[in-house]
Amino acid sequence: MDAKTFFIYLLVMAGTTYLVRAVPFALVKEKISNPLIKSFLYYIPYAVLTAMTIPAIFTCTGSYISAALGFAAAVILSLLGQGLMTVSMLACLTVFVSELLIR
Amino acid sequence: MHFYKKGLAAGIPIALGYLSVSFTFGIIAVSEGFSWWQAVLISMTCLTSAGQFSGIHTMLIPGAYLDMLLSQFTINIRYSFMSVSLSQKADDRLRGIWRWIFGFFITDEIFAVGVTEDSVSRSYMAGLSTLPYLGWTGGTLLGALFGSILPERIMVALSIAIYGMFVAIVVPELKKNRDVILVVAVAAAASCVMTYVPGLSRLSPGISISIASVVAALVGALIHPVREEAAEDGC
Structure with missing residues (x-):
């Protein structure tokens, strides 16, 4: 990719990301009361993160088995109340160890 | 300071x-x-x-x-x-x-x-x-x-x-609020459909994720509208 293409893409990407965050933060000064919009707003982060994770997580390591074990580890650790970094790193460790065992 | x-x-x-x-x-x-x-x-x-x-x-x-x-x-x-x-x-x-x-x-x-x-x-x-x-x-x-x-x-x-x-x-949010289970289930199912169904799978990952998540959040909002407090300390 040439430099010009990269910078156009970067501008679109950074610009969209910034505006999506800053415009509502700067402009919304009142409370939203519509229950449907409030509910949609509440659910969307979890919907996005789930759609990004499933099914992509199962193919990210190149082996369904190690990926599924890593996923299971992440779910169990989260249920046990562990934080972002612990869950993320132990999921990696699970993949690492299971790859050693199956290859 | x-x-x-x-x-x-x-x-x-x-x-x-x-x-x-x-x-x-x-x-x-x-x-x-x-x-x-x-x-x-x-x-x-x-x-x-x-x-x-x-x-x-x-x-x-x-x-x-x-x-x-x-x-x-x-x-x-x-x-x-x-x-x-x-x-x-x-x-x-x-x-x-x-x-x-x-x-x-x-x-x-x-x-x-x-x-x-x-x-x-x-x-x-x-x-x-x-x-x-x-x-x-x-x-x-x-x-x-x-x-x-x-x-x-x-x-x-x-x-x-x-x-x-x-x-x-x-x-953690699933644990706190059972209504989120429906949203997560729909999002996962919709995302799999977008990934594996011929035709739909040609769409870019970004668009697929967008469609799947908007559908899931809408289903959640229509079936389980959130109560006041949940919406405030949750999202």
Whole structure:
């Protein structure tokens, strides 16, 4: 990719990301009361993160088995109340160890 | 200064979490053909996990500017909702230009920590944003520069880091609010349909994720409208 293409893409990407965050933060000064919009707003982060994770997580390591074990580890650790970094790193460790065992 | 330090302390765990995920981003970006400074520049200007991982793949498709705009908009639209929510907590002096400045730093985790405060001031936001920003850009630099000397096995293991972080954000909410189970189930099913059904699978990942998540959140909002408190301390 040439430099010009990269910078156009970067501008679109950074610009969209910034505006999506800053415009509502700067402009919304009142409370939203519509229950449907409030509910949609509440659910969307979890919907996005789930759609990004499933099914992509199962193919990210190149082996369904190690990926599924890593996923299971992440779910169990989260249920046990562990934080972002612990869950993320132990999921990696699970993949690492299971790859050693199956290859 | 008191509020700045308080924010700084609250940002430490976020920064550590970001370090590992952005390290992975640096590695992946370089392995996809980007140079180290491009990876770092993306992290410095975007400060978003999901959007960046999706964005670098879109960048590899020539001329997909509209695709980039739509997918970034949909993947990141959740920030709008967080911004709206956080704006309700901003104190009298966090207004005008300051909103335009600190709006840049609203990520899932910064939001999640910030929204638990009764009132959010400029200095608190500045403190809270500092270390996660350094962690995110620093981790990207380290991953981009030194990722290639890591053994293959470690790189494979690190590729699950970002998803582990997503799981760690979603699962606690599932535990807290059973209504979220429906949304997560619909999102997972819709995302699988978008990925595997012939025809639909030709759509770019960004668009697929957007469609799946909007459908899931709508289904959730229609079937289980949230009660007052849940919507406020949740999203």
